[in-house]
Amino acid sequence: MNCDPSQLRLYFNEFPQPPPANVIKAAREALREANRYPEDKLVGGLKNLISSYAGLTPENVHATSGGEYAFYELFTRLVRQGDSVILLEPTFTSYEPILKVLGAKIRKLRLQENGYRWILDKDELFSLMRTEKPRLLVIDDPNNPTASPMLADEDLVREVCSSFGGYLLLDEAYTEYAGYSASKLVPEIDNLVVFRTMSKAFALAGMRVSILLATKQLIESIEGFSPRFELSRPSLAAAVEALSDPSYAFRNADFIKSERERVRRALRPVNGLKVYESFTNFVLMRFNYPQLIDSLKIRLMRPTFDRQYARLSIGSKLENNCAVSALRDSLNSDKQSAKA
Numbered sequence: 001m002n003c004d005p006s007q008l009r010l011y012f013n014e015f016p017q018p019p020p021a022n023v024i025k026a027a028r029e030a031l032r033e034a035n036r037y038p039e040d041k042l043v044g045g046l047k048n049l050i051s052s053y054a055g056l057t058p059e060n061v062h063a064t065s066g067g068e069y070a071f072y073e074l075f076t077r078l079v080r081q082g083d084s085v086i087l088l089e090p091t092f093t094s095y096e097p098i099l100k101v102l103g104a105k106i107r108k109l110r111l112q113e114n115g116y117r118w119i120l121d122k123d124e125l126f127s128l129m130r131t132e133k134p135r136l137l138v139i140d141d142p143n144n145p146t147a148s149p150m151l152a153d154e155d156l157v158r159e160v161c162s163s164f165g166g167y168l169l170l171d172e173a174y175t176e177y178a179g180y181s182a183s184k185l186v187p188e189i190d191n192l193v194v195f196r197t198m199s200k201a202f203a204l205a206g207m208r209v210s211i212l213l214a215t216k217q218l219i220e221s222i223e224g225f226s227p228r229f230e231l232s233r234p235s236l237a238a239a240v241e242a243l244s245d246p247s248y249a250f251r252n253a254d255f256i257k258s259e260r261e262r263v264r265r266a267l268r269p270v271n272g273l274k275v276y277e278s279f280t281n282f283v284l285m286r287f288n289y290p291q292l293i294d295s296l297k298i299r300l301m302r303p304t305f306d307r308q309y310a311r312l313s314i315g316s317k318l319e320n321n322c323a324v325s326a327l328r329d330s331l332n333s334d335k336q337s338a339k340a
């Protein structure tokens with residue numbers, strides 16, 4: 001294959017292949033009834049499937065159109081002007097703009113680099129919680145952009161939730177890659193909300209099906225104000241078909257995990273580059289010469305917290321080979337060696 005790194009789309013953390021044929025067929029067939037609003041029973045069917053996938057009951061599930069909308073719905077229920085909210089730094093960029101519009105007082109807890117991982121200092125977290133008494137704490141677990149696990153432990157989730165009077169939002173967008181989840185705790189912990197998405201391992205980013213898991217009371221309170229027809233018929237049909245046999249999401253995750261490790265091994269010897277461990281479908285890299293990132297032919301996502309870093313999504317084998325050669329060629333070039 002001709003490798004043109006400028007054509008690679010490895011910056012959105014998508015799955016590189018379309019969903020299975022049965023899922024595409026279901027979405028296409030739903031278009032035959034595009035003249036009809038989606039009935040409540042379609043949403044009910046989806047909630048049933050999501051709840052069994054997450055080990056919960058349908059009352060614990062709210063299905064929404066995309067993560068940003070999920071966060072908007074949740075934050076508008078929970079956060080008022082002047083409320084304190086703790087975010088990690090770095091973290092997924094969609095939370096902060098919504099919280100700012102709501103007038104939240106945002107406090108940031110900086111993650112620490114620790115070898116090939118980034119860690120959340122628990123003592124610092126608990127001390128910040130004591131002084132801030134936040135209304136909301138948001139933890140993306142694994143974290144984007146570092147790809148590191150954060151709490152990753154049910155007992156720790158319990159401890160955090162019982163230590164304050166606000167809510168913990170655990171964003172588990174990458175759970176199928178990470179292999180852990182705290183979603184089963186939702187019925188027993190009133191102040192825990194878990195976010196999931198069908199955009200990653202289910203390969204359905206274009207359908208915008210995202211999920212909030214919380215106690216029955218909180219879900220009812222969110223749904224009391226949510227739009228009547230939040231998801232389109234094709235999105236509902238695709239999600240229902242996908243969850244009727246979710247095994248493909250785990251096969252997708254296995255493929256990405258093995259490619260991710262292959263990419264990490266291939267990039268390890270490259271000059272001036274550090275590639276971190278990952279529990280997701282992307283890797284974070286640190287460049288000794290950050291100015292080189294701008295001259296690369298491949299487009300990477302550059303987190304704003306520090307210009308030394310860039311994020312690469314894991315794609316198909318061919319895409320990954322192309323990305324690795326592009327990085328290797330640029331960084332191992334004479335120009336780079338001269339700088340070193």
Ligand SMILES: Cc1ncc(COP(=O)(O)O)c(C=O)c1O
Binds near residue numbers: 012066068140171198
């Ligand atoms: C941590 C995190 N949460 C949420 C999302 C977005 O999910 P969705 O596609 O459901 O909007 C992403 C996407 O990259 C993410 O990294």
